[in-house]
Every structure is written in C-alpha cells, then in structure tokens.
Amino acid sequence: MDQRPPPSGEAPGDAAITARTDAYFNRTRAIVRRFGDCHVTYAVFLRRPVVSAPRLMLEWLEGVARSRGTRFDIEVMHPEGTWVGAGDPILYLSGSLVELSDLETLYLQKLGPPCVAAHNAYQMCLELPQVAFLAMDARHCAGAEMQEMMAYAASVGSEAARKEGAKGFIGNATDATARWFGAPRGFGTMPHALIGYAGSTLRAAEMFHETFPDEALTVLVDYFGREVTDGLAVCHRFPELAAAGQLAFRLDTHGGRFLEGLDPAESYAVLERHAPGAIRRYRSETELRHLVGTGVSAAAIWRMREALDAAGFPRVRIVASSGFGVQKCRVMADAKAPIDVVGTGSFLPDIWSETYATADIVAYDGEPRVKVGREFLLRRNGKRKRNGPSPA
Template structure:
C-alpha cells in the first residue's frame, strides 16, 4: 500500500493552488456542518479516553479513484489544527476500483477524526463516480476532444470544483490508454485541473440574440478578440447550415486554417435545419450504413436520428461544410452528451471534433454515497459484522 495523491503533475499543482490555508474549515464550522452524532461521539471519547483508530473508506459501486481533493482538504484541516494523521491510498488516482473495495485508510485520533467523517465522504463519492463517468465517455470516443461544461449544473462552487477535478482525473486515466480526453473547461476557477490558466469558450445564445444575427455575433466577437480562434453557435435562428456557411464565407482565412468551429446545440424540440425523420435516416445510411439497424433502445434511436444534436445532424453539418469547400472547419457538439449518447455517436462514427459536456455529473446521486467504517481501535482489529472485508 502506498501514499498516493495525484493523477498527474498538472492535477497535483492545481490541488496545491486550490487549497490554501484560508479554505480550511475551523472546528466550529466543522461542528456545524457534520452530523450531530459525530460531535457527541467526540465529546464521549474525549471524556472516557481517546484512542488511535483506523478508518476504511469505500463505495458500493465500481468507480475510478479520485481521492485527491478529499485528501488535500483533510491534510489542510490537520495542518491548521495540529492533528497527526496517516493517509494510505490502496489505489492510485485514476485507477479502476471494484464495488466495495476500500479506496483508502485513514488513521489518527478518534476524537479528531470523528467530526470529519461526514465532510470526508461528501468529497469522496461524487468525485470517484464522476471520474468513472468521464473516463467512460472519453474512452467511448477516444479521438474526440472534450470540454468540461459542468459549472452551470452544479450546486455551488464546492460541487463545481469536485466535478472539474473528477473530469480531469477520469480524463488523465483515459489519456494513458491513448484517448485525447478533456482539453479544458468552461471557467477560470478550475481550469488549472486541465493544465490551463483560463477557461475556454466564446459566446452564449444570449449574445446571438443581442447581435440580431449569427453572422453579426461572429463579427462582434472577432472585433473584440481578434487573435482568438472562433467558435460560433448556430442554432439560435434555426438555420444551422445557412448561418454556418455565412460565417465561413465571412471569415475564409479562419476557416481555411482550422481556426473556425461550428457549435451545434440544437435543442430537443426540433430537428437541425433541413432534417426530419426520413432525411435523418437517409443521412446515416449514406455515411454509416447499418448503424440504424443496430440501435438498442428508444434513447439510442433518438440520439442517432431524432431531434436535437443527433448523429445524423452532425453528419449533415459535415456534408454541408465539405460541399461548400470548408473541410477544415471543425464541429463542436453539446447538449446531453452522457455515456449513452457518446456510445451512439461512436457507433455512427459521427464526425465531431469536440464535445462540450457536463453530463459526467452523476444523474442518480444515490450512487455517489461513500461509506466509512473504523476497522481498528488502538491497533486491535474490530469492525461491525458484515464489513470484515475491510480488514487488512
């Protein structure tokens, strides 16, 4: 067993930056946010005599180990409060971990550690499950670059930080197997997890509405950010192909050198411009004959030929760009790209260059619940019946 923290030097440096002493919780804040019975346990143990205990932490489903955020928080608290702790990870960051297998062991004073249990588990389960999801998505489309766009779906910055960290850990694991992985994220605060100083992104739909046309929004962006590559949203007016070609013709140099991207974010209430069910089927038959015959669920069928950003929509956009001579213009896709949708895109060999997604966030929060059990008291092994597998 080794003492492991980071998935990569990049993530390690990002964790160092994220956790300054000012972000540690003091004793009163910990007492207010943990479960009351842990505070009472601390008082009882302090009254009758402290012991050195060892906790085992685990999750009931398979995950990718992403413990670093929790470990840094714990060590930060321990440093400020003068606690003596020992943290031993069973698996390195980014490793696959089977259901119920201990992720790590934490040893220290029972009185010190008891109030921390709730807060440790909050920082462990969601990260490990989200890292597993991110890994699966990236491995499904190993040649596609991903952009983390989770922030808008998070309940505050703590969750935002956990999800960005998880995506980075899952991505690093996939990169070791040859995938492109996540190349960045959509905000500055957590961009360091992806080796960047700043987040990535150009414009929301609101700017298109402000400009009055997709082309005018592109011109405005280019005037204010003349040295940046340009990614333009094209679904605001329901004219994805028409507006894409207009922007390409306005900026032919950007298009020719591959610095212009078209972002498809068509919502699920309508088809991409020019498509309907029949033409969507025809598009896939032209490019990946047989794909439509292999679909396995209604959800997958919708991802292939349905409304919104389907595989057929991506293929149709690629057709239109190539036919007009804009072969170097990239396609960015967003809107509901979770594991299932990525699988459908892989099956259809959709010609997408970048996927923007926050769908690695666990959709069933109950699957993120981590658990901790004490497995020894002053060196004597002892654990509740049924958890003997945690003993080491």
C-alpha cells in the same frame, strides 16, 4: 500537462467543522474525550465501481491535522486515476478517535462525487478517443465547491483515458478551475444570448471577431433554426479563418426540433450514406433518438459535415453539445459521427445517491472490529491489495 495544482484554501477551524458535521459525530467526540481516546482505523469506500479521485479529501484532512496539531496516517489503496471495485476500500485512515470522529461527514462529501464523475468522464473519453472534450459543467454545479470537485474529477478521468490513447478533456469553461486542465483560463466564445443581442448569427460572429481578433472563432448556429444556412454564411464571411482551421460551429439544436433540412426520413438517409450499420445495431429508443432523432443527433452532425465539405470548407470544425453523457458518446462512436470537440457537463453523476461514500472503523487500538455485514472491509493478513486493475 500538469494536472496537480497546488493545494488551495485554509484549514477549517473546529467551529466550522462542528457546525457542518452530523450531531452524533460531535457527541461521539465528546464521549471519547471523557472516557479515553484510542487509535482507530477507518476503511473508506463506495458501493459502486468508480475511478479513484481522493485528492480533495486528502488535502482537506492534511489541513485539519495541521490545525489540530495531530497526524493522520493515510494508506491509499487505489491511487488517483485507478479503477476501484464496489465496496473495495479506496483508503485506510488511521489516527486518534478524538481527532477523527467528527470529520466523517465532511471528508466523505469530498470523495464520493469526484470518484463517480471521474469514472463517467473516463468512460466518455474512451468511447470517443479521437475527440477532444470541454468540461461545461459549471452552470449545473451547486456552488463553488462542487465546481472544484467536478473540474478535478474530469481531469482525473481524462488523464486515465489519455493513458489508453484518448485525447480526453482539453479544458473547461471557467477561469477558476482551468488549472486542473493545465490551462491559464476557461474556454468559450458565445452563448445564445449574444446571438439574440446581435440579431443574427453572422452579426454575432462579426462582433466576437472584432472584439477578440486573435482568437479562434466558435459560433453557435441553432438560434434561428438555420444551422446549415447560417453556418455557411459565416464561412463565406470569414474564409481565411475557415481555411486555417480557426473556425468552428457548435451544434446545440433543441431536442424539440430537427436540425435544418432534416426530418425522420432524411435523418435515416444521412446515416445510410455514412454509417448504415449504426441503424441496424441500435438497441433502445434512447439510442435511436441519438442516431436519427431531434436535437444533436448523429444524423445532424453528419448533415452539417456534408454541407460544409460540399461548400468547400473541410477544415471548419464541429463542436457538439447537448446531453453528451456516456451513452450518447457510445452511440456517436458507433455512428462514426464527425465530431471534433464535445462540450459536456453530463459527466456529472446522474444519480446522486450513487456518490455516497461510506467510512467504517475496522480496528480499535490495533484490534480488528467492524459491524456485522462489513467484514469485507477488514484488512486481509494485515494488508489489503493496494492497486486495482486499470479503469474499465
């Protein structure tokens, strides 16, 4: 699968860069122009461990260099998809201080968030290596540029996990960013709004199938709080799709209630039948909620699987969504929850301050120099270690 789409977009002009960069960088450029340029090297890093995802930043810098008629030397120390330790430079960026001094604000914006999101996506895929993931982050993104960064990040984290045997992300929800997953378009069938419009879960499934008869059918089943009842009704209406593995149910049960037929006691009973050890190993209230609580718990997924199998529909798949981040994936793995696909936007960083990337100049005209406290960024014997270990 090609995960390297061609660069898109045009190089920004100086006016756009000036308008969106920090004023003190613009003033630095003016001062250096007046008193004389010099050749500098920046070390670019994050303060937390991440998976390297520098491509969008690199493409942007290449575009700026072309538009300014200059050249930037970029030495990537940790190639895309590899693990980077906290404070370890992802890359060194060298060139004219006049041409680089006003770019820091914008290129850092394009590095930090993808690196953290890639790390989260990588961890999620490894927690559930036999499960396929769909990136459903678009509605949680702050505009088109963030959508691009997050789709790219999920593809990088997914590819790193695939190298360790995981299925990883098979696609995402929007056409505009589907290319990052080697897909021609986004995936998805129906939102809750279609169920409300149709008036019943079964009618919504019929409408979708009539409109898109050649596509696999994934049906939301929580709208009326009858996940099992409505799911089985759809199975009986479309037995051929069910038998062919072309029918799936998406569980998105609200965190304010239990899946149909469950309560605390029955949730414990379900897990006792299928994964008794998971209950004995839980370590926090959050983990317990993921196991036997309201919403899309491990018990809820096991209950849906039980009902489908008992009714003779073992090939109907289960798509789980709602709050699937690293921790929830880990709990589901421990409970051996029978999930076929996870729909998630929760690889997006939880704490935005963790995404802040930083750059410091570490050499001026070849002379090593950096502010006190950042000596760890200096090149060792002229070079730093190029590659870190595999992501972990």
